[in-house]
Amino acid sequence: xxxxxxxxxxxxxxxxxxxxxxxxxxxxxxxxxxxxxxxxxxxxxxxxxxxxxxxxxxxxxxxxxxx
Numbered sequence: 001x002x003x004x005x006x007x008x009x010x011x012x013x014x015x016x017x018x019x020x021x022x023x024x025x026x027x028x029x030x031x032x033x034x035x036x037x038x039x040x041x042x043x044x045x046x047x048x049x050x051x052x053x054x055x056x057x058x059x060x061x062x063x064x065x066x067x
Contacts (some may be wrong), residue, residue: 007017
């Protein structure tokens with residue numbers, strides 16, 4: 001990343017080409033809550049994704065011409 005160092009802001013030293021570091025909470029309870037919320041969202045979203053894929057497949061099969 002040395003080749004991009006000339007693009008750094010002189011006042012703050014912030015480089016626009018380097019992604020900002022992700023901040024992790026040190027609190028165990030917050031991390032467990034985030035993991036639980038992520039798992040809940042996955043269990044809610046997964047059936048919708050499966051249904052959408054099934055509907056697309058059914059539509060593709062039904063609309064396929066038989067001639």
